Amino acid sequence: MINLYLQQKIVSTKEFLAIKSSLQSASLSHAILLVSNDKLLLDNFTTLLTCLYVCNAGQSNAENNAGQVSLLGGQASLLDINAQSPCAYCAECRKILNGTSVDVFTYPTKDAKTTTLKKKIYAEDVSEIINQSIIKPFGEKKIFVLKEIDSTIEQATQNRLLKLLEEPPKNVYFILSATSLDNVLPTIKSRVSKVALPMASASQISDYLLDEGATNDEARLVSSLVSTYEKASAFLQPAYITANNVIIDILKTVGEPNFFVLSNARLAKDRDSLFISLDVLEIILNKVLLLQIGQSYDTIDSSGNKSVANKGSLGSSHIAEHSLSADLKEIAKALNKKKVVAVLDQIIIAREQLVFNVNVQVVTDALLLALK
Numbered sequence: 001m002i003n004l005y006l007q008q009k010i011v012s013t014k015e016f017l018a019i020k021s022s023l024q025s026a027s028l029s030h031a032i033l034l035v036s037n038d039k040l041l042l043d044n045f046t047t048l049l050t051c052l053y054v055c056n057a058g059q060s061n062a063e064n065n066a067g068q069v070s071l072l073g074g075q076a077s078l079l080d081i082n083a084q085s086p087c088a089y090c091a092e093c094r095k096i097l098n099g100t101s102v103d104v105f106t107y108p109t110k111d112a113k114t115t116t117l118k119k120k121i122y123a124e125d126v127s128e129i130i131n132q133s134i135i136k137p138f139g140e141k142k143i144f145v146l147k148e149i150d151s152t153i154e155q156a157t158q159n160r161l162l163k164l165l166e167e168p169p170k171n172v173y174f175i176l177s178a179t180s181l182d183n184v185l186p187t188i189k190s191r192v193s194k195v196a197l198p199m200a201s202a203s204q205i206s207d208y209l210l211d212e213g214a215t216n217d218e219a220r221l222v223s224s225l226v227s228t229y230e231k232a233s234a235f236l237q238p239a240y241i242t243a244n245n246v247i248i249d250i251l252k253t254v255g256e257p258n259f260f261v262l263s264n265a266r267l268a269k270d271r272d273s274l275f276i277s278l279d280v281l282e283i284i285l286n287k288v289l290l291l292q293i294g295q296s297y298d299t300i301d302s303s304g305n306k307s308v309a310n311k312g313s314l315g316s317s318h319i320a321e322h323s324l325s326a327d328l329k330e331i332a333k334a335l336n337k338k339k340v341v342a343v344l345d346q347i348i349i350a351r352e353q354l355v356f357n358v359n360v361q362v363v364t365d366a367l368l369l370a371l372k
């Protein structure tokens, strides 16, 4: 489902407006690749773009440009597309949002039995796309949406899409998305228009959280910790809030005699919650590290790769009032920098171990030993 706050933000980005204007001028690229490390933003942008392609207001205008008859008439539809498209409430938009459009094919597909999303786009999906692309659409356009292709499609399978991306049949459009360009074939990259989505600012993340029902304190805290809507949204889940409290407690007791035993008992014992704890630990330790090397509080990025991005939207004075700030300062004093870096490295190893089904207890022990 589309988040209303994100919808308003996305349709007014210059990236979205640029695509909209190419649609209006009938110069729309047949294949667009959206790139962002923020999966929530990526997903919402992809859906809204799909709506834009078929929205009644948008469609009637495209017809005008192609010199065809428009039911709504020239000027009126021009106003519509400028002001409202994608409207997210017309019949066509609703079909996209409900996943019932007969001209839109989204991959990975859902598992027929469990209705959960599959993890991959398989070779047979690509065969289906190739076969389906030559059948005329019911409406104006046939759209193939391929999500997170950097992780969902093996490169050999990506290869099979090349010809189609280069010379798609008339009225066939591709909307591809990727969290990074690393695993996308250069030959794919060269055949699509790449659009890098803008990163969320701290104030946007804070507004998004408030819109989602977070309190002022929560919004301030989380927007100072994370730099994507995706992580911000995760932090609103009870599992993250619990993990945050547990991790802060654990970090405050490093060096105490019973640290290993007590922390072991408190850290997650199952795979999924340990993944969450690793996310939270990584975000907190990146903050701690930056405090230790003297970065000011509001210029701290938390994407997990130790990069520093100045969002500049929230003053440090706001955040300093929060108790988390005192906790982090205390932790920054108690832990030495080398250890923080070692634990951050261990987090990366721990994630790999979990992916390869190493026993959760073994992973937890190694992590706590690095902290001890």
Ligand SMILES: [Zn+2]
Pocket (backbone or CB within 6 Å): 051, 054, 055, 056, 057, 085, 086, 087, 088, 089, 090, 091, 092, 093, 094
């Ligand atoms: Zn619409």
